[in-house]
Amino acid sequence: MGNSGKLAVVAAFVSLGLLVLAAVVLEELVLYLFLGSVLICYLASLVQVFNRRRYFVVLLGAAGTSVFIGCSIAFLRMWGIAFNQDANALGSAVSTLDSDIYFYLAAMAGVGTLGVLFLGAVVPSFGSRAVVPAKRPAPTAKRTPPPRKPVTRKPAPRTSTPTKRPAPRTPSTAAKRPTSSASTQRKPAPKR
Template identity: 45%
Template sequence: MRHMGNSGKIAIGAFVAAAALLVLTGVTLNEAVLMCFLAASAAAYVACVAEVVIRQRHKTLAASGVGTILFVAFGVAFLRQWGLAFSPDPAALTAPVTTTHPDLYFYLAAAAGAATLLLLFAGTVLPGRRGTARAYAPRPAAASGVARARPAAPSPQRTSTRR
């Protein structure tokens, strides 16, 4: 874990917490636990994106951007099928649904979200090929631009003249 920065370590902790909360959500079916799971997933997402940006993994960042767009698009399509997205009607939740198979969009959104999170997690955890560990290695003071303290120049010796 030496090749990771602080955001990578936060991402690992958030992923472990999210996995535990997902299991707990499945067992208890409690809404508060679900919200905690979503918060842990969002924290893991942000920490992974920060680590991928720091490590300059541009292809991983672009692929996760496409995955995020697909996640949002399929999520909105799912809500639209149920009549919940872009509906000015306040009674939209109680209206009967006349669509067939809107669950496909839900499954596609879940798959895109999971694939995006796994891609970002792999981009955060896996070490790079070209020595990206050097980015986090401690640097000598002279290399980082901080000037080392030099010993004081010897003061000129006074020549004593005897009178």
């Protein structure tokens, strides 16, 4: 599971805690925090579902979101709140005949959509399991190559007559370079 899946799990637990807290204290700030954590859970689940390439779950989420938005607008319209230009729309009495069904449909669509996306983000896929590498047996002993035998070289056979080497030449005087005007012929070396 990626970071967005972990964020979705954390946001789900936080939103459940805030829902209980909102029911106990009935504060508006806690309600807004609850709605914010639900939105974070929704978005993180959506990102995780896209990362896992579960496009059927994305299609179900899109359909559920559309039903949620449509039923919410219908409920608000029945109360005269949505698309109303009147400044005192909340205070005026309007006919609210059968508006409860839209509220319940919107609530069911919202919870269902969030549940489908959350499960699609958290539950691992069963059809395309990743190949788990086989466990290797523990090595019992480390194999070492057999020691190499030292190579013995036989010395070359010696001859009985020693070979004479010529003595190196040592010049008696430092070599002089000929001037550029001098001839390029070499003079023979003096004999000893």
